Amino acid sequence: MKVNEDYLKLPGSYLFSTIAKKVAAYREAHPDADIIRLGIGDVTRPLPPAVIAALHKAVDEQAVAETFRGYAPDLGYAFLREAMAEHDFQARGCEIAADEIFISDGAKSDSANIQEIFGRDCRIAVCDPVYPVYVDSNVMAGRTGDYDAATGIWSRVIYMPCTAENGFVPELPEEKPDLIYLCYPNNPTGGAITKDQLQRFVDYANETGAVIIYDAAYEAYIREGEGIPHSVYECDGARTCAIELRSFSKNAGFTGLRLGATVIPHDLKTRSGDREVELHSLWARRHGTKYNGAPYIVQRAGEACYSEAGKAEIRELIGGYMRNAGLIRKGLEEAGYEVYGGVHSPYVWLKTPDRLTSWEFFDRLLEQVQVVGTPGSGFGPHGEHYFRLTAFGSYENSVRAIERIRSL
Amino acid sequence: MKVNEDYLKLPGSYLFSTIAKKVAAYREAHPDADIIRLGIGDVTRPLPPAVIAALHKAVDEQAVAETFRGYAPDLGYAFLREAMAEHDFQARGCEIAADEIFISDGAKSDSANIQEIFGRDCRIAVCDPVYPVYVDSNVMAGRTGDYDAATGIWSRVIYMPCTAENGFVPELPEEKPDLIYLCYPNNPTGGAITKDQLQRFVDYANETGAVIIYDAAYEAYIREGEGIPHSVYECDGARTCAIELRSFSKNAGFTGLRLGATVIPHDLKTRSGDREVELHSLWARRHGTKYNGAPYIVQRAGEACYSEAGKAEIRELIGGYMRNAGLIRKGLEEAGYEVYGGVHSPYVWLKTPDRLTSWEFFDRLLEQVQVVGTPGSGFGPHGEHYFRLTAFGSYENSVRAIERIRSL
Numbered sequence: 005m006k007v008n009e010d011y012l013k014l015p016g017s018y019l020f021s022t023i024a025k026k027v028a029a030y031r032e033a034h035p036d037a038d039i040i041r042l043g044i045g046d047v048t049r050p051l052p053p054a055v056i057a058a059l060h061k062a063v064d065e066q067a068v069a070e071t072f073r074g075y076a077p078d079l080g081y082a083f084l085r086e087a088m089a090e091h092d093f094q095a096r097g098c099e100i101a102a103d104e105i106f107i108s109d110g111a112k113s114d115s116a117n118i119q120e121i122f123g124r125d126c127r128i129a130v131c132d133p134v135y136p137v138y139v140d141s142n143v144m145a146g147r148t149g150d151y152d153a154a155t156g157i158w159s160r161v162i163y164m165p166c167t168a169e170n171g172f173v174p175e176l177p178e179e180k181p182d183l184i185y186l187c188y189p190n191n192p193t194g195g196a197i198t199k200d201q202l203q204r205f206v207d208y209a210n211e212t213g214a215v216i217i218y219d220a221a222y223e224a225y226i227r228e229g230e231g232i233p234h235s236v237y238e239c240d241g242a243r244t245c246a247i248e249l250r251s252f253s254k255n256a257g258f259t260g261l262r263l264g265a266t267v268i269p270h271d272l273k274t275r276s277g278d279r280e281v282e283l284h285s286l287w288a289r290r291h292g293t294k295y296n297g298a299p300y301i302v303q304r305a306g307e308a309c310y311s312e313a314g315k316a317e318i319r320e321l322i323g324g325y326m327r328n329a330g331l332i333r334k335g336l337e338e339a340g341y342e343v344y345g346g347v348h349s350p351y352v353w354l355k356t357p358d359r360l361t362s363w364e365f366f367d368r369l370l371e372q373v374q375v376v377g378t379p380g381s382g383f384g385p386h387g388e389h390y391f392r393l394t395a396f397g398s399y400e401n402s403v404r405a406i407e408r409i410r411s412l
Numbered sequence: 413m414k415v416n417e418d419y420l421k422l423p424g425s426y427l428f429s430t431i432a433k434k435v436a437a438y439r440e441a442h443p444d445a446d447i448i449r450l451g452i453g454d455v456t457r458p459l460p461p462a463v464i465a466a467l468h469k470a471v472d473e474q475a476v477a478e479t480f481r482g483y484a485p486d487l488g489y490a491f492l493r494e495a496m497a498e499h500d501f502q503a504r505g506c507e508i509a510a511d512e513i514f515i516s517d518g519a520k521s522d523s524a525n526i527q528e529i530f531g532r533d534c535r536i537a538v539c540d541p542v543y544p545v546y547v548d549s550n551v552m553a554g555r556t557g558d559y560d561a562a563t564g565i566w567s568r569v570i571y572m573p574c575t576a577e578n579g580f581v582p583e584l585p586e587e588k589p590d591l592i593y594l595c596y597p598n599n600p601t602g603g604a605i606t607k608d609q610l611q612r613f614v615d616y617a618n619e620t621g622a623v624i625i626y627d628a629a630y631e632a633y634i635r636e637g638e639g640i641p642h643s644v645y646e647c648d649g650a651r652t653c654a655i656e657l658r659s660f661s662k663n664a665g666f667t668g669l670r671l672g673a674t675v676i677p678h679d680l681k682t683r684s685g686d687r688e689v690e691l692h693s694l695w696a697r698r699h700g701t702k703y704n705g706a707p708y709i710v711q712r713a714g715e716a717c718y719s720e721a722g723k724a725e726i727r728e729l730i731g732g733y734m735r736n737a738g739l740i741r742k743g744l745e746e747a748g749y750e751v752y753g754g755v756h757s758p759y760v761w762l763k764t765p766d767r768l769t770s771w772e773f774f775d776r777l778l779e780q781v782q783v784v785g786t787p788g789s790g791f792g793p794h795g796e797h798y799f800r801l802t803a804f805g806s807y808e809n810s811v812r813a814i815e816r817i818r819s820l
Binding site: 005006007008009011012014020021044046047048049050051053056059060063064066067068069072073074075076078109110112113116117120121122123124125126136137140141144146182183213214215257259260261262274276279281283286289290292293294295296297298299300301302398 | 413414415416417419420422428429452454455456457458459461464467468471472474475476477480481482483484486517518520521524525528529530531532533534544545548549552554590591621622623665667668669670682684687689691694697698700701702703704705706707708709710806
């Protein structure tokens with residue numbers, strides 16, 4: 005029996021596991037330390053009341069034979085898919101139907117699994133820095149070539165640098181990729197993409213036959229009126245070249261409840277020999293064969309996010325986190341840091357001081373002021389000398405963390 | 413961009429999707445038909461009161477910042493892993509520790525995903541008939557060679573026939589596999605394996621360096637005192653050759669709640685070049701990278717299954733389904749059918765009458781008496797001329813279904 009050798013190519017462990025271990029080690033050495041975590045992108049505010057009420061109601065339905073629900077429909081309950089189609093897409097002028105939406109246990113699973121429906125020799129393009137899951141899932145599938153530990157570069161991955169110079173929106177790739185991963189508002193840089201900039205990628209994908217995998221997990225943080233699209237389907241022609249990933253984690257606080265969705269329009273097709281293949285049907289087959297649906301009670305919780313009460317409560321949740329983002333940004337700027345993000349995004353992206361590496365700055369923050377952030381280099385080579393702080397802490401902790409960092 | 417051509421090799425659609433479509437078509441043609449479903453293995457009884465109470469309590473915790481939980485630990489909450497280690501393993505004399513248990517959203521996902529940690533050229537052995545997910549997930553990974561539509565045989569799969577003659581427990585395979593999938597009590601045949609029979613497979617795997625993937629989803633249906641093992645780890649040496657899949661679906665009724673677990677002992681190792689590799693660490697990496705944990709509230713529901721009240725309520729649930737199994741078995745026998753299973757299992761496996769094919773019998777039952785079962789041939793070539801009925805309906809529907817079948 006042989007193992008999947010591609011797994012063994014992965015350097016070290018998953019970024020957030022490494023951070024968790026470092027923090028655990030520090031805590032063991034300093035049991036009384038008052039550590040503030042602005043690292044992992046986990047939310048801290050409780051679930052909105054409309055969601056809680058929907059959960060209780062659905063749990064009660066599961067207690068009675070007449071209303072008990074077992075296996076969910078393969079692709080998700082119609083009540084949730086229809087709510088998403090209406091509120092997330094049609095209300096914004098995007099032509100997406102309920103049956104083009106696949107409900108899942110979260111955007112992380114989907115973003116890791118979506119590569120599976122593509123050929124093993126496809127080449128991927130990613131932003132650099134990038135959410136590690138896009139790359140690591142392709143490493144595990146044998147698609148990324150060899151790893152150069154000195155540079156942190158995979159030989160078959162096409163990197164699209166995102167830096168302060170280009171406003172964290174990359175140029176079109178020089179080499180031609182088959183799959184292009186984009187995440188906007190961006191994790192980790194907090195950058196946003198304008199509709200015109202995104203349209204360029206959509207046009208490029210349609211011209212070259214590439215597929216865009218668009219991670220819209222943070223769309224709820226977009227400030228209105230500045231031309232920032234909430235969905236790739238706001239662009240002309242996206243139905244023939246783009247898959248979109250949606251999440252309930254960062255808007256409604258579902259990180260511990262697990263709910264997401266993937267959109268694959270029926271117009272997204274390719275040829276295999278003389279056969280026309282809809283990517284929709286491949287993903288449907290994967291769902292039917294390798295997955296068994298998100299819990300009924302969680303899908304009802306998702307539906308509640310689209311009620312009037314739910315929408316208002318989510319706006320309030322996001323407003324609270326964005327208040328944190330604003331004070332983190334302002335505090336760091338006043339302390340002389342070079343700061344990005346935090347406007348259309350819960351992430352603040354800062355340049356490390358004194359030419360420190362990202363991990364050196366991580367250690368300094370943890371050891372000197374007991375604040376945990378995320379090293380930019382953990383997201384890719386062009387993240388080196390950057391550092392990510394999240395607005396997902398409590399207001400009080402955000403204030404205290406910034407006070408501590410300013411004291412450095 | 414190319415798609416994964418291996419997906420295109422899959423014949424037709426997933427078995428249960430095909431059945432659902434046939435039933436939907438019948439219902440459309442006969443809107444008033446009173447259809448009884450004893451097909452898909454979905455439960456119908458509501459969740460036990462202890463589980464409902466745990467869900468409500470956990471939902472309330474998610475409503476308050478002080479007790480809110482976001483992302484779960486990568487491998488699952490300790491409270492659940494420890495309960496499983498104690499009650500499912502240590503109480504039966506199996507040496508399995510909490511940190512060898514990985515919590516997931518269900519045994520279907522795990523049984524489909526587990527192949528990913530193995531090399532692409534590994535050869536799999538499966539029982540024939542077999543739960544389709546084991547084979548289909550390996551088809552999608554490119555491991556099964558070519559499909560012969562006439563015989564339903566994949567060229568690189570090693571089939572282990574399970575028939576009435578061998579009591580639905582296969583001989584050791586003639587060709588040497590790398591992975592051996594076993595499911596006992598068996599889906600679909602309802603057969604059970606004795607400890608001695610299972611020990612032979614464990615010894616064989618240790619001798620040949622193969623890995624057993626043991627699906628124990630139905631262990632709660634085992635009648636005590638007859639030497640039937642609940643876990644592969646009751647066998648000597650299983651820690652060095654076996655992975656076990658556990659489910660909360662068929663015991664506690666979690667088909668719509670989604671919870672399962674995979675056990676990988678630290679002793680299960682192999683070599684890759686000069687490196688010793690624990691399969692545990694590969695699966696941990698997969699969990700950390702491509703998955704984000706089962707919902708906190710659902711893990712609390714799982715924990716409640718191990719309370720005294722929960723255990724008693726689950727016994728009652730299972731007792732109800734086994735009462736159905738008994739009456740289905742007895743009714744069919746009295747009607748002259750050749751019947752198997754239904755003793756240590758919620759599945760009854762019958763030989764079709766009049767040399768009908770499985771699908772012909774499916775159509776006859778649906779059209780003449782409006783009973784839905786599952787064609788044995790959908791589970792593999794040696795399932796032809798067999799048919800599966802499940803005990804998961806209500807008592808009343810089980811009685812009515814058998815009356816109708818007897819009227820044929």
